Amino acid sequence: MTSPLRLGIAGLGTVGVGVVRIVRQQAKMLTTRAGRPIEIVAVSARTRDKDRGVNLSHYDWEDDPVALAKRDDVDVFVELMGGSDGPAKAATEAALAAGKDVVTANKAMLAHHGQALAELAESKGCNLRYEAAVAGGIPVIKALMEGLAGNEMTRVMGVMNGTCNYILTRMQNAGLTYEEAFAEADGLGYLEADPNLDVGGIDAGHKLAILSALAFGTRTNFDAVELEGIGAITIDDITQAADMGYRIKLLGVAQMTGRGLEQRMSPCLVPASSPLGQLEGGTNMVVLEGDAVEQIVLRGPGAGEGPTASAVMGDVMDIARGLRLPVFGQPAETLADARAANSTVPAAYYLRLQLIDKPGALAKITAILGDAGVSIDRMRQYGHQDTSAPVLIVTHKTTRADLSEALAAVRETDVVLADPVAIRIEEV
Amino acid sequence: MTSPLRLGIAGLGTVGVGVVRIVRQQAKMLTTRAGRPIEIVAVSARTRDKDRGVNLSHYDWEDDPVALAKRDDVDVFVELMGGSDGPAKAATEAALAAGKDVVTANKAMLAHHGQALAELAESKGCNLRYEAAVAGGIPVIKALMEGLAGNEMTRVMGVMNGTCNYILTRMQNAGLTYEEAFAEADGLGYLEADPNLDVGGIDAGHKLAILSALAFGTRTNFDAVELEGIGAITIDDITQAADMGYRIKLLGVAQMTGRGLEQRMSPCLVPASSPLGQLEGGTNMVVLEGDAVEQIVLRGPGAGEGPTASAVMGDVMDIARGLRLPVFGQPAETLADARAANSTVPAAYYLRLQLIDKPGALAKITAILGDAGVSIDRMRQYGHQDTSAPVLIVTHKTTRADLSEALAAVRETDVVLADPVAIRIEEV
Structure with missing residues (x-):
């Protein structure tokens, strides 16, 4: 039996609690699969006194996530706080600087600071893994970086914001107006504190920027994502698109063109009979196209405690098993600074x-x-x-x-x- | 730059040629991603003098795949010959015995000899990887073994024989009888030399046995797969199932029950509106269900030069990047000899x-x-x-x-x- 892999978890919201649950409840299975035990040594969150439904008394408590990230007895810093900057970024940088591996679910941080974080991680020989940052429980980062590593990717597409897809599906199926469907999603707690992150396409745009970097070997460049939300879609558009055999989806598309990298997150019509057209409710879908593999479609829950914790644990298990990979699948210094070439692909x-x-x-x-x-x-x-x-x-x-x-x-x-x-x- | 990873490829059919093409045409991309060059040093096939559409003159030729497998200058033996026993097994065993990693697309060999081969590989500290053995280009082995490693799997399902799905789809959409659709598939070259491997469910059953072992931590046990082919399905069944909102698919299902492991490969009715029900033609689909992730659906080409070579190259790249994993995701000696418990789940x-x-x-x-x-x-x-x-x-x-x-x-x-x-x- 080799030494345990020791986790420090910062952020005890839904996903953090989900990770704690899996580590506690599946200890034997994880040990068998990883060849070593997975242990939590310390946790951190904004408020200590809160019933989270899991027993945290066995773990040290740190008020400061940066202090947690630097602890000598932490092998892997698990960042589940969120936010592109602030404590999440400070603690991630501290962990990497201290030579620790990092697992994060933070799409905004990676979309904005992916290149700098990758350079830092690789200079320290550390892993920085982020399966949970894109499309929840779907192992799409792994599919793209590892499973399809023999492909020159040609296009990546995805419906990666469950809230938007829920709103559009409700408009389609229940004949609700955009405002009614939005209010319903809000009532169900589906919307971010700033709803524009969802309906403005920003959250999904972050995910697309990460997939683009992986697929095309480019530096993450969220600013180059052409963003258009779903706020202007009317029930008329939905109905009339349906009449013509289409569905409207908030679809992210990235493809390398002769003039540069095109990254779009915008409402699109897709054939009603296609897997994307058939996707309803909060489920996510990613379509990966490569020169050898042709087309792979991955479908699954894009959010929620279990699915997102599953993705975090996939990364933790990779690290426990000794996987070492550059952050975006090739050394950060080889990632190209692709010219942004929006709207060059005719349609x-x-x-x-x-x-x-x-x-x-x-x-x-x-x-x-x-x-x-x-x-x-x-x-x-x-x-x-x-x-x-x-x-x-x-x-x-x-x-x-x-x-x-x-x-x-x-x-x-x-x-x-x-x-x-x-x-x-x-x-x- | 670290040392090149040197491949010896046995079997130069469609898939072997596809692998040669990728290694030749994408050398720079593969080197960047793997951090080292991927090279072919020697190849082997039954007949040497045959135009395969790729230039093989740079590689040594071996008439005997066992000799190829043992060459000192081969790091990874790529077995693409097929067949559960015979030369494929002999060469795979020889490669592992000589301490070489093996990548194979051979579902029959793994379904029948998975446990013994895993024990041999692990005793030698070697990788034995087989992404291409199940569902062609879909990286399902990786998803199950790595991405979902934090899950206790609850059920695995799949439409994993494109020929059967093609026949059933043609019966559904064109009103053909089974015999007519079978003849059409035969004319298109979709059928194995022994068609019963396809329409009898054996080929798909091999794949299910592999997924079962991975999902449930059990020894591969193909003999325990309850097999039923599509030969008895009539156009009446297809039509009447459709009337009731169903489609008929040759569906593999594996789940662990209180009484043992249930593995079934048989025609099933699935809702027409479900992803499985909507799957048409030769495309494959695998559904993975786990306690945390809920349900993931993977869809893609189940065969063909590019997709299958893509899967082989995924394994090659993993090995080039230093990945080391037990053959079925946990040490072979920990795999359970699960009791076969067919037909215990009510339906x-x-x-x-x-x-x-x-x-x-x-x-x-x-x-x-x-x-x-x-x-x-x-x-x-x-x-x-x-x-x-x-x-x-x-x-x-x-x-x-x-x-x-x-x-x-x-x-x-x-x-x-x-x-x-x-x-x-x-x-x-």
Whole structure:
């Protein structure tokens, strides 16, 4: 029997408590699988006196996570506090500087400081593992970094914010407005304290930035993620997309193009019959495409005590078993500073226009689209609503630049009543 | 730069050629990711003079795979010959005995000899890796052994024979008979030389035996897999299952019960709206359920040059990066010799009976079912065909033992014209 692997856990929210539970309840199984015991030596959280439903009396308590991170008797610092900066980052850096391995669920910290943390970890010969940061219980980091290591990845996609998918699914299935579905999700406690992290696509954007770095060997660059939330999606869009055989998802897409790395987190139409289109409620899905493997789809719970703790424990077990890997699967100094190249991959678009109901309105619009090089694949005009006529258009493939030019011209006409809605149709 | 990892590849069929292609074409990427070059030093196959579409002139040729496995300049023996015994097993044993790591795609060899090979590998401190043996390009071995290592697994399921799923999908979507769909698959080259390996469930059963060992910490025991192929499935069953909201899949299910390990590979009804129900064509899907992670679904190509070579390369890269793991995720001597406990988990069943069209026939059948403790959830009687009347029954949950007793009694009556069809409805 080799020496135990000793954990210090900072952050005792849902996930931290889940990790404590697994370590306590599955001690024998973990020891058999790792070849050594997994032990918790100390914990830290903002408030000590709180009933968390688990017995913490066997562990030392540290008020200061940095002190916890530096303890001589801690082998692995488990960071479950969250937040891109502040105590999480300070304690992670302290642990790495002290030569300790780190396991974290902190997507914001990695999206913003991935490169610097990877350099620090590797300079110290430490692991920094973060399976729980992306898509909850789905072992997608492992799949991408290890299982698909023989592939040149071509595209990575994901529905990685369960709250947004819940809202969109409720709009679709129960006919709720965005505001009603948002209120329902809020009532269920699904939303972050700052809801814009969810519905603005930021949380999912953090995850995409991490997957991009892994897939394409680039430095994490969250600022280059083109972000668009779901707040502008109406029940009309959902219904009309469904009529045409599509679903609307907040979809992250990363792909390397001739002009640089494209990272988008935005509402997209996907075929209703595709795995992404069929994904309902809070479940997450990641699609990984590589030159050899073609396409792998991974589906599972994106949040919650058990699933997220499962991901944390996967990393802990890797470390217990002696795995050593660069933080992003290749040495940090070899990661490329990829040029951001948003919206270079052409796509078909769904357009919804509210036209004034008068002769020649539609002709004016189609002429503008044609002049900008945006050709029309399908068009539907619905029954008049008072004095306006909703028109739906599915374009042939076009660049976002051409489309934006066309929509700017459309806005300047006297025949549209509202800002045109344009949603990308992603081929999946 | 550390020393190169030197491969000897035995077997130059589709997968072997795929591996050669990746090693040649992605040398730089692989070196960056592994931290060392990956090189092929020697290859072996049954016939030397054959155009395989790749240049093999840089590699030594060995007629004898055992000689290849023992070469001093080979670090990793890559076994892609296939077959549970014979040269594949001899060469694998020779490589392990010589202290070399082995990567194999050989499901039959592992299903039949997994325990002995694991003991040999671990006694020599060698890796024996087999990602490509199960579900092609899907990194399911890695997910189960590493990513979900913090979970006590509760159930593992999978559609893992693309040929069977292709046949069933064609019956469903094109209305073909089993014989027609089988002939089509044969014409497309989808069937093994012995088609019973596919349609008899043997190939998929091998894969299930491997997943079972990993999930439940048991010795591989292929003989304990309850096997039932798809040959008895008729277009009627497919159509009628669809009418009730189900699809028929050749589904592998392994779960640990109070009475032992249950391993089944058999046609099952699954809800049409579930990920398994939506799986069409040759694609594979594995569902992993654990106490913490709840449910993970992995979907991807189950065969083909690129996907299977991707899986082989995942293992090669793990070894290049220094990963060391017991063959089944825990030391071979700790794997339990689980009692085989087939058909202990109750389920609802779909029954199709061909009754003689005379008064009292149905009453007689329902009385027999009731006497055996099999209660009826739903029943449909279709229009008479000549002098017989097809009756469909969905039972409430029952044990296979009770059902078998009932069906034996049904067969002995004078009111059934054909052997009753009984297909399990798996809750997914």
